[in-house]
Amino acid sequence: MTGPIGVAIVGCGYIADSYRLCLPMHAQDLRLCGVFDRDAARLAAYVACWGDRGYASLGELLADPAVSIVINATDPKNHVPVTRAALEAGKHVYSEKPLAMTRDMAKDLRDLAAAKGLRLSAAPCNILSESAQTLWKALRAGAIGAPRLVYAELDDGMIHKADYRNWLSRSGKPWPARGEFDTGCTFEHAGYVLTILCAMFGPVRRVAAFSTLVIPDKQTDIPLPHPAPDFSVGLLEFDGGITARITNSVVAPYDHRLRVIGDEGSLEIRDTWDYACPVKLRSVSQGRLARYLERRFGGVGAAKPLPLVRTPAMKRKRGDPSMDFARGVAELADAIRTSRAARLDADFAVHIAEVTEMLQHPERFPRPAPVQSSFAPIKPADWAA
Numbered sequence: 001m002t003g004p005i006g007v008a009i010v011g012c013g014y015i016a017d018s019y020r021l022c023l024p025m026h027a028q029d030l031r032l033c034g035v036f037d038r039d040a041a042r043l044a045a046y047v048a049c050w051g052d053r054g055y056a057s058l059g060e061l062l063a064d065p066a067v068s069i070v071i072n073a074t075d076p077k078n079h080v081p082v083t084r085a086a087l088e089a090g091k092h093v094y095s096e097k098p099l100a101m102t103r104d105m106a107k108d109l110r111d112l113a114a115a116k117g118l119r120l121s122a123a124p125c126n127i128l129s130e131s132a133q134t135l136w137k138a139l140r141a142g143a144i145g146a147p148r149l150v151y152a153e154l155d156d157g158m159i160h161k162a163d164y165r166n167w168l169s170r171s172g173k174p175w176p177a178r179g180e181f182d183t184g185c186t187f188e189h190a191g192y193v194l195t196i197l198c199a200m201f202g203p204v205r206r207v208a209a210f211s212t213l214v215i216p217d218k219q220t221d222i223p224l225p226h227p228a229p230d231f232s233v234g235l236l237e238f239d240g241g242i243t244a245r246i247t248n249s250v251v252a253p254y255d256h257r258l259r260v261i262g263d264e265g266s267l268e269i270r271d272t273w274d275y276a277c278p279v280k281l282r283s284v285s286q287g288r289l290a291r292y293l294e295r296r297f298g299g300v301g302a303a304k305p306l307p308l309v310r311t312p313a314m315k316r317k318r319g320d321p322s323m324d325f326a327r328g329v330a331e332l333a334d335a336i337r338t339s340r341a342a343r344l345d346a347d348f349a350v351h352i353a354e355v356t357e358m359l360q361h362p363e364r365f366p367r368p369a370p371v372q373s374s375f376a377p378i379k380p381a382d383w384a385a
């Protein structure tokens with residue numbers, strides 16, 4: 001098979017515009033045949049903005065022989081039926097995350113894809129970012145010796161107090177606050193870190209997680225009947241013995257740092273959502289003076305930014321996404337065209353979906369014993385009363 005592969009987008013919501021913005025960077029791999037949304041007004045707004053073909057129905061899109069890969073950009077609760085329909089129709093699928101909201105549904109989709117001889121892949125694809133690849137390469141080159149521990153933050157600030165009612169995508173779709181609060185920040189975001197860590201360190205073998213709803217009233221225009229947990233923290237043990245602590249919230253101030261700590265130093269990405277974010281190497285012997293200089297002057301001589309493995313492909317204008325959403329689809333297309341294994345294959349997607357579910361819903365899985373002891377409340381010191 002030569003030339004670009006035909007793709008179609010199902011779901012013309014907030015993120016479909018980001019995919020559309022990124023597709024031209026992959027013109028050698030991907031050709032957009034058209035789009036569909038079951039909401040006619042949303043479909044019309046997309047078509048008016050971009051001028052792409054709008055299919056009249058999902059059936060028409062799936063019947064188009066020019067379409068090889070369906071990009072499932074529907075909201076998480078609709079991922080499974082749309083992915084299933086696409087596979088049944090003989091299309092490869094690249095699904096937005098999570099692949100499914102439960103491990104069992106994710107496995108069913110993988111098995112269906114395998115039975116049909118089709119590829120199934122899922123976002124996020126930020127392991128393919130220049131930043132993550134630079135960190136991974138430095139790890140492989142032994143820049144920090146043996147990796148031991150990972151700290152990963154995915155805190156997004158108090159989104160419910162942000163100006164999100166005015167966040168509009170290119171074709172005018174509002175950021176889907178209700179859906180996001182209903183789905184939960186862990187289902188929405190954990191994959192951004194899990195995909196990087198699992199690619200580098202292999203499968204997760206043990207998870208100890210805690211999740212809760214810290215702020216039940218998200219002050220949405222219509223109250224949410226079942227808001228999902230807005231905070232989770234998980235401890236992961238990878239096959240290779242590496243331990244990671246991963247935090248997700250829409251409560252604590254924005255912090256998307258990833259730090260990998262090894263015997264000889266640490267590697268740090270300040271924001272895993274920025275494909276071009278510098279990667280800093282910090283020596284384990286960094287002393288107090290270096291720490292002071294870094295705090296005071298922003299890192300003189302303390303944390304060395306590594307050269308990125310290639311010049312970032314994205315030339316961003318104000319308002320453009322900091323992530324290349326179409327890169328994972330292009331990776332899938334190349335794998336299909338060259339008959340090689342996809343980097344983000346169906347087993348990988350199922351694993352990420354399973355660990356994500358364990359982080360967001362630890363109560364669904366066997367739990368450690370509850371703490372039994374307690375003590376009387378402790379008073380503040382009299383001089384601080």
Ligand SMILES: NC(=O)c1ccc[n+]([C@@H]2O[C@H](COP(=O)([O-])OP(=O)(O)OC[C@H]3O[C@@H](n4cnc5c(N)ncnc54)[C@H](O)[C@@H]3O)[C@@H](O)[C@H]2O)c1
Nearest residue numbers: 011012013014015037038039073074075076078096097176
């Ligand atoms: N919003 C973000 O900032 C963001 C960022 C990255 C990834 N994502 C992911 O992208 C996906 C979509 O998110 P979004 O923010 O665009 O949601 P959205 O609610 O804005 O859009 C989803 C669209 O899918 C359509 N849809 C639902 N079921 C359908 C069906 N069966 N057939 C056709 N259309 C259908 C809806 O009508 C809607 O227009 C989610 O998986 C989300 O996790 C979102």
